[in-house]
Amino acid sequence: MKKQILIATGLAVLSTSAxxxxxxxxxxxxxxxxxxxxxxxxxxxxxxxAKVNTxxxxxxxxxGTANDAADSATAPHAEGGFFRExxxxxxxxYLGSEIDAQNAARTNYQAHDNALDxxxxxxxxxxxxxRVHYAAGNTENTGTHKLEHSNFGLGLGMMMGDIEGYANIxxxxxxxxxxxxxxxxxxxxxxxxxxYDVMGMTVFADYxxxxxxxxxxxxxxxxxxTTMTVGVGRIHEVSSTARLNMDLAFVxxxxxxxxxxxxxxxxxxxxxxxxxxxADATSWLTLRGSVTQNVIVNNNExxxxxxxxxxxxxxxxxxxxxxLNFGKLKVDGxxxxxxTTGTAGTETGTLALDNVLTRVGVTYWF
Amino acid sequence: MKKxxxxxxxxxxxxxxxxxxxxxxxxxxxxxEVEDHYFIEDSRSIFTNASYVNNYANTMMxxxxxxxxxxxxxxxxxSSPKAMGGFLKKxxxxxxxxYLGNESNVSTxxxxxxxxxxxxxxxLASSDNQTDFFVGSETTSGVKWGANFVYTKDKNEAxxxxxxxxxxxxxxxxxxxxxxxxxxxxxxxxxxxxxxxSTPTKFEGKLGLQVGGSYVMxxxxxxxxxxxxxxxxxxxxxxxxxxxxGGFTRYFIGAxxxxxxxxxxxxxxxxMYNALNVELEYASGKAxxxxxxxxxxxxxxxxxxxxxxxxxxxxxxxxGTAESKNLATVVGTENSNMSDGLKYIALGSYSGSPVxxxxxxxxxxxxxxGASLVFGDLTVDGFVxxxxxxxxxxxxxxxxxxxxxxxxxxxxxx
Numbered sequence: 001m002k003k004q005i006l007i008a009t010g011l012a013v014l015s016t017s018a019x020x021x022x023x024x025x026x027x028x029x030x031x032x033x034x035x036x037x038x039x040x041x042x043x044x045x046x047x048x049x050a051k052v053n054t055x056x057x058x059x060x061x062x063x064g065t066a067n068d069a070a071d072s073a074t075a076p077h078a079e080g081g082f083f084r085e086x087x088x089x090x091x092x093x094y095l096g097s098e099i100d101a102q103n104a105a106r107t108n109y110q111a112h113d114n115a116l117d118x119x120x121x122x123x124x125x126x127x128x129x130x131r132v133h134y135a136a137g138n139t140e141n142t143g144t145h146k147l148e149h150s151n152f153g154l155g156l157g158m159m160m161g162d163i164e165g166y167a168n169i170x171x172x173x174x175x176x177x178x179x180x181x182x183x184x185x186x187x188x189x190x191x192x193x194x195x196y197d198v199m200g201m202t203v204f205a206d207y208x209x210x211x212x213x214x215x216x217x218x219x220x221x222x223x224x225x226t227t228m229t230v231g232v233g234r235i236h237e238v239s240s241t242a243r244l245n246m247d248l249a250f251v252x253x254x255x256x257x258x259x260x261x262x263x264x265x266x267x268x269x270x271x272x273x274x275x276x277x278x279a280d281a282t283s284w285l286t287l288r289g290s291v292t293q294n295v296i297v298n299n300n301e302x303x304x305x306x307x308x309x310x311x312x313x314x315x316x317x318x319x320x321x322x323x324l325n326f327g328k329l330k331v332d333g334x335x336x337x338x339x340t341t342g343t344a345g346t347e348t349g350t351l352a353l354d355n356v357l358t359r360v361g362v363t364y365w366f
Numbered sequence: 367m368k369k370x371x372x373x374x375x376x377x378x379x380x381x382x383x384x385x386x387x388x389x390x391x392x393x394x395x396x397x398x399e400v401e402d403h404y405f406i407e408d409s410r411s412i413f414t415n416a417s418y419v420n421n422y423a424n425t426m427m428x429x430x431x432x433x434x435x436x437x438x439x440x441x442x443x444x445s446s447p448k449a450m451g452g453f454l455k456k457x458x459x460x461x462x463x464x465y466l467g468n469e470s471n472v473s474t475x476x477x478x479x480x481x482x483x484x485x486x487x488x489x490l491a492s493s494d495n496q497t498d499f500f501v502g503s504e505t506t507s508g509v510k511w512g513a514n515f516v517y518t519k520d521k522n523e524a525x526x527x528x529x530x531x532x533x534x535x536x537x538x539x540x541x542x543x544x545x546x547x548x549x550x551x552x553x554x555x556x557x558x559x560x561x562x563x564s565t566p567t568k569f570e571g572k573l574g575l576q577v578g579g580s581y582v583m584x585x586x587x588x589x590x591x592x593x594x595x596x597x598x599x600x601x602x603x604x605x606x607x608x609x610x611x612g613g614f615t616r617y618f619i620g621a622x623x624x625x626x627x628x629x630x631x632x633x634x635x636x637x638m639y640n641a642l643n644v645e646l647e648y649a650s651g652k653a654x655x656x657x658x659x660x661x662x663x664x665x666x667x668x669x670x671x672x673x674x675x676x677x678x679x680x681x682x683x684x685x686g687t688a689e690s691k692n693l694a695t696v697v698g699t700e701n702s703n704m705s706d707g708l709k710y711i712a713l714g715s716y717s718g719s720p721v722x723x724x725x726x727x728x729x730x731x732x733x734x735x736g737a738s739l740v741f742g743d744l745t746v747d748g749f750v751x752x753x754x755x756x757x758x759x760x761x762x763x764x765x766x767x768x769x770x771x772x773x774x775x776x777x778x779x780x
Contacts, residue, residue: 277780281744287741291467294495298520306524308525318431320430349774351746353768354767
């Protein structure tokens with residue numbers, strides 16, 4: 001009897017943790033780059049490096065374009081890696097993660113590209129993990145100045161009982177040489193957070209700040225983005241193969257763009273409510289979906305030469321996804337993201353079999 | 367004994383299976399409308415009679431889509447459905463729930479009518495980010511009751527540019543027991559304003575009321591409903607400051623019969639007298655649309671395989687007329703081109719025309735078809751046969767596997 005319970009528990013944990021992709025996080029209404037505050041997924045290793053001890057022995061690939069453009073649902077970025085257990089330690093290598101890369105703002109600079117993330121963690125009563133992020137590149141064309149970029153970041157995390165904490169820091173991120181040799185782009189980033197499991201719920205708080213200083217021909221542009229999130233999330237296990245997720249979070253954010261002549265400031269406060277589910281439809285198919293919307297609190301204020309105050313329009317978003325299960329191999333993807341003519345990102349409520357999965361991620365567990 | 371238990375279980379499963387089929391695509395395929403449907407029971411019934419929350423406890427519902435069709439005013443259409451969804455949960459003797467994004471098409475329609483003609487400058491804002499709160503229970507005498515509070519508020523205040531704001535609140539109350547049901551839905555606040563432009567425009571709801579009910583006698587369900595909404599609009603396509611009263615009235619009287627073939631399959635027939643009147647009291651004269659129709663609708667829903675449910679309906683007006691009077695004043699410079707705006711399209715959806723006169727409603731024979739992929743407690747519903755060979759939204763009698771379903775909804779029973 002005990003053995004049966006243990007096996008059942010093991011299967012439940014396995015079925016939950018065996019999913020791992022940006023598509024899954026989006027379908028459940030969660031953050032697709034650093035992962036969720038409370039839904040288990042291997043993407044969470046980018047939020048809390050100690051998760052390297054939770055999700056191990058797998059290779060994951062996110063299908064997409066090999067470029068340095070910002071990753072999005074309609075233009076996903078190719079990336080992937082593997083995570084492995086080694087005695088009482090766990091390690092991983094991930095290629096191509098460009099979280100907070102700021103490439104859209106690095107016009108004329110060497111892009112943040114070819115990123116490498118190395119993970120290492122262990123369990124000594126307290127589960128701990130560390131992530132080192134490194135990216136570098138340069139262009140030396142004959143007859144023109146050198147473009148170069150280097151980035152070095154660090155992620156640290158711990159999990160002890162019901163408490164989790166993490167820090168993700170960009171220690172240095174610099175592009176030298178843009179349109180002119182003296183141009184310089186310096187980016188920064190700091191992400192701190194804590195969570196605590198209480199009464200079947202996860203209470204979480206997260207502070208995220210990033211930005212850059214861009215000096216072009218001696219003129220400096222400063223950008224800073226700060227977001228504070230405090231919320232509560234809950235997973236309701238309906239069965240070993242089905243679960244509901246729900247969260248409510250207060251999000252306060254501020255973006256400031258400053259040039260020598262003008263400052264633009266955008267402040268938002270909102271209270272997004274997310275309701276989602278994930279269930280095994282058949283032995284080979286898992287379906288999931290979510291709806292999210294800002295409720296009660298939904299404010300946006302933009303200050304520049306004039307001031308605009310508004311509520312954020314059309315925040316109701318429904319996302320859906322599926323996983324094709326082939327034993328240890330899982331093919332995740334978003335569904336319903338194209339219209340009847342196949343145009344990406346239009347979301348017109350169409351289940352199109354010729355584009356049955358988009359933003360595909362494939363994971364092999366070994 | 368085992369057989370009896372097995373049969374009971376099958377019946378229960380059949381009921382569970384039916385209850386799990388719940389989406390806009392389903393009721394549309396069965397000849398109903400997204401709003402104000404009365405005959406086919408579905409989880410969407412909670413938006414007409416809130417007591418239906420008791421029949422759909424422990425359900426999560428998602429409707430795939432985007433922002434809808436339009437610009438500043440958004441309509442939920444078959445080709446551009448709005449994303450929405452929510453859940454209902456049983457707790458003790460009560461059922462509660464939250465539903466996100468279920469903005470009313472009728473509400474948007476009225477705001478469109480009250481807007482200036484210059485579509486590119488923006489219509490009055492329609493309701494956005496709407497939240498519906500539900501609670502319901504069953505009394506010891508077996509009466510199920512439910513209440514639904516609707517809340518929506520949004521604004522856009524830009525210095526030196528047109529400002530818009532919209533807010534709405536409503537309360538829906540409903541009850542039902544065995545053979546009867548009744549409901550009363552009241553609009554508490556419905557306002558939309560656009561100012562700081564050349565023609566400030568305001569829509570102020572006055573009386574908003576919907577009452578109705580049904581009674582089942584000899585397996586025939588008789589139903590009736592009355593809906594009235596009055597408003598005052600300022601500006602719009604009239605000069606700045608000019609006030610115009612508007613009114614929307616709609617009532618149904620109908621009857622239908624459902625014949626259950628077995629635990630999973632059913633056919634139905636219904637007919638209803640459907641009357642609609644929209645009027646705007648312009649200073650230059652009243653603009654009015656009067657529509658009368660008596661549609662006959664025949665439909666079926668059948669479990670094709672253990673994992674597939676098919677449904678469809680044909681509807682046809684036994685009698686149908688639409689009388690348009692002075693609607694050219696409402697439509698203004700807009701025409702059938704979508705890029706010109708929604709007024710012509712919105713009035714056209716109720717058979718209105720800028721050409722004065724009374725006419726028979728043409729081409730009233732309509733076929734709608736839908737399917738559900740059933741995965742135990744999880745169901746994926748959708749329209750089928752809604753695209754042509756090139757994938758465009760157009761009914762050409764094509765079953766296209768590349769666009770297997772449109773207007774998709776997902777329902778999970780937990």
